[in-house]
Amino acid sequence: MNVLLDTHAFLWWVIDDAQLSTTAKAIIAEPANIIYLSVVSAWEIIIKERTGKLSLPESPETYILSRLTANRFVIPI
Numbered sequence: 001m002n003v004l005l006d007t008h009a010f011l012w013w014v015i016d017d018a019q020l021s022t023t024a025k026a027i028i029a030e031p032a033n034i035i036y037l038s039v040v041s042a043w044e045i046i047i048k049e050r051t052g053k054l055s056l057p058e059s060p061e062t063y064i065l066s067r068l069t070a071n072r073f074v075i076p077i
Contacts, residue, residue: 001033004075007041011054014067035072037064042074 005013005028012020013028028035042064048054056063068074 001027001030002036003027003033004036004038005041006038007044010037010041011045031071033071036075037068037072039074039076 009020009024009028011017013025016025027033042060045054045056045064046060049056049060058066064074
C-alpha cells in the first residue's frame with residue numbers, strides 16, 4: 001500500500017506520540033507499505049523549527065532524512 005503522511009502523522013510517528021492511532025502506527029510500520037512524506041511537510045517542519053514552534057535535536061533536514069528508512073521517501077509537489 002502507498003501511504004502519504006501529513007506533517008503531524010510523520011512527527012507523531014517519529015516520536016511515538018499517542019495521538020497517532022495504533023492502526024496508523026501499524027500501517028506505517030508494515031514493511032510492505034511504501035511511506036511518502038510530501039516536500040510540503042518537510043518545508044513545514046523547517047519553517048516551524050526556524051520560527052521556534054518546533055524543537056528538534058538536529059537540523060530539520062538531517063532530522064527528516066535520518067528518519068526516512070527503507071520504503072520511506074520525500075516526494076515533490
